[in-house]
Amino acid sequence: MQYEFYEILQLIGALGVFLFGMKVMSDALLLLAGSKMRSILERMTSNRVLGIGTGFLITSVIQSSSATTLMVVSFANAGLLTLVESIGVIMGANIGTTITAWLITILGFKVSMSTIALPLVGFGFGFTFLKKEKLKNLGSFIIGFALLFIGLQFLKEAMPDIKNNPELLAFLSRYTDLGYLSILLFLLIGTVLTVVIQSSSATMALTLIMTAQGWIPFELAAAMVLGENVGTTITANLAAIIGNYKAKQTARAHLIFNLMGVFWMLILFYPFLKMISWLAIYLGSESPYVNAAAIPVAISLFHTIFNIANTFLLVWFVKPIAKLVERIIPERLEKYKQIDEPKFLTENSLKYPETAISTLRKESKYLFKNAVFEIVSHALNIHRTDIKSDLKVKKVIKKSNILFETNVRELYITKVKNIYGKIISYATKAQTVLKLTEAQNNQLLELKIANRKMVEILRYVGELSRNVGLYLNSDNKHIKKEYDKIRNRVVKVLRTIHLFRTEKDNEVYHNKLVQLKKEAREIFHSNNLKIDELIRNDLITVDMASSLFNDYDNVNDMIENLIDVADLLYGKQDSLLESDV
Template structure:
């Protein structure tokens, strides 16, 4: 066998050119169409047919099933996609990835692209000098596209041919005549190659060249394709290792879906190949069992037909697959952390603008419904459970006379200040890193405003807390009554906000209207004086100092109410914060 170390290096180099071309082309397509693709993916419904179509179209456009799958894993991790939605997208991606095989077969074997590949590189290189980003990426796409076929040509030339290296045939024949064992051996080879190279397209190119050179027969090539289907799932599973349970479920569902397909195909392997051979002849090609040159077309046909059949067979079992995956990877609650430590803002979420936005929304909502809710209620000397209950607010005020010893300033420094800084820093990073569209930029701006208002609410609560405690301990019943009125007013708003964001009974619109009315009242109250305080002053029922505090807190309370409602509207007032 005349094949030395230099020849092996040439083969590896040729594979490197091919892989680099795939990466450049895929990256360029992602930049050209990625925003639109991710937007479509983020706004998906639970319709499984729409999910399959989405997965197919995205993978066909960006020419990388791995990129689609990683996107799906990231979106599942952020909670943008449910498990069933993610499974349907992956099913579509499996069909979409077969387009690459046809591209290689038709343009790499049927048509000689090598003659025009270098001129295409020159054209693409010229386009990269454009001032327009879109034109630059078109140039990168053209360069990547050309490099694929330059790499493919190098691969064909670097691959040893049977005539000059007859030893290869005798070596491989030991493993191609073992019946089903041969099928399993080549399936394993396809899996390992895909895992090592991290590209099913590159493994497919190698498989097609090995067929065309006469190295392996049609059956062994088909077995390698099945192995590639298993190997390609490793990328998503590796990405999910550092993600949450949702991403792990999605990655595992991908593996299970592909494994089920390989298992039933192994049972029907030989009859299915006979069908593909017949189909190839019907499409005008020669039989892959007779001519080695016909195998690339047959393999591409096998790849596409198998993935379509597997998708439409398992389409009806998406829910059982999802339930099985949820059983083997159960839901894990967020680990108990100090409140000031971000729960949703991670570096992984800064991979896409959609995941960054949903993380910001989740973190802001968590801060609002937990920490801010706790600080405001305790500052008013009310227990949170009383706000959430059905108790009459008058009775709640009557039973909430005991001092809860709330240190608002300490709570701000220990539970809010750090998390507020992290949210603002994350939001600013997202703005600088991504080219956000108008809706996304508005959303980031609204999140920043909501968080700033939360900090202002705490400052209002701090001022109010001191006077509430003073009033509760005072012997002046009139002062107590006024401050109970303030507390009741805020408590009413907090209860409506709680019901609005909880909204288990579909009454969102009703509570939204109530909040609007309460906010309008607060705005009008800020501008008007309180007649009951004026009356107390005229009748000399309160001191001058008490009156001053009451007037200040009257404005303070209404201002706080307005801000509480505005934050609720910003964070919860839209049915879909990513699209609205």
């Protein structure tokens, strides 16, 4: 056989050019439309039909089912997509990836792209000198598109000529006449090639060239296409290794969905191929069983109809598939972490703005509803369970007279300081490495503001806590009454915040928070008058009055910050940014 080492290197190089062109084109399209695509992915998955349409649209535009499934895995990892929604998008992505096969078949075999490919590279390169980022990305897309077909031309030329290498045809013929065993063998070859190359599009291109050169017949090419459908799931499964159980479930769902499709197709394999042959002839092509040149069109038809049929068949079983996946990858309780360790922040979530923002919001909410809520309530000698209960506020205050041993400074260091630093660092990194829209950047700024306010809340309550402990069981009923009023106001705010974040119809509680914030601003004058009256009547000492003056200021500032944080984390976005920046 005259196909030597140099020719093998040429074949690998041609494949490299093809893959590089595919990557440049896909990356450029992600930069051009990535934020819109991710926005569509986040919002348009409320039902199966929308999910399938979204997956198809994104994959058709960015020309990479792997990029789509990686996006889906990242969104599932961040909790932006449920398992059922993820399965719908993956189904659509499987249909969208068939566009690539048609692109290669029509432009790579029916149209001579090699004559205009190099001029296209020059044309696209000119765009990269322009200042506008969108035009630069457009230039990269044109270059990638041209390189794709230059690589395809190189692949066709690098493939050995069977006429001059009859030994190769003899070698292959040993494995093409084994009946159903040949089908399984070439299915495995398609799977392995896709896993090794990490691109179903590249394997599809190789398959189409092999059929056009007369290496393998139609049915074995179809078997390789089925293998490619299985092999392409490896990308998502590799990405899910470092993800949480949700990411792993999504990746396994992709694998199971494609395996189920291959299973039923193997049962109906020969009748299905005859139907494809009839359809190809009906559409004006020749039979792939008669003319090798007609196989690329028939394979593209097979790929498209199979994926559409598989989606239509299995879309009715999305929930059972989800339940099966949940049994294979059960919900795993996270290992217990001290609260000073980040619970949600992961490097994987820094891949997209949407996942980074979602992760930061979850971490901030967790810090607020656990550490901050606990420290504030305990610092004022109040049980969190009483705040969350239906017990009247006066009774909550009355029963909370046993002094807690609460060291706010120590609690801040052990439960808040480290995680606060990680949140700010993570948000800053997201702003540095990700391309954010103005709205997304504002959301990150709001999250930073919310966390900064949480730290301020703990500073205020730390100062307040010392005097609460001092006067909680004081013999002076007047000073005790004033500090009970302070605690009463804080309990009202904490309870309203709890209801605001837990109740579905939370507009009522939002309005109450607005009112409580307004009262905090207006009460300053009446507090001063009250302290003056207590001093004039010798009901409190000068030291007590000094403490009250400071603590009235502290509690007013603390209440405003508590309400601001609740609004930033649980209310309408961008509501407070302008007033705080």
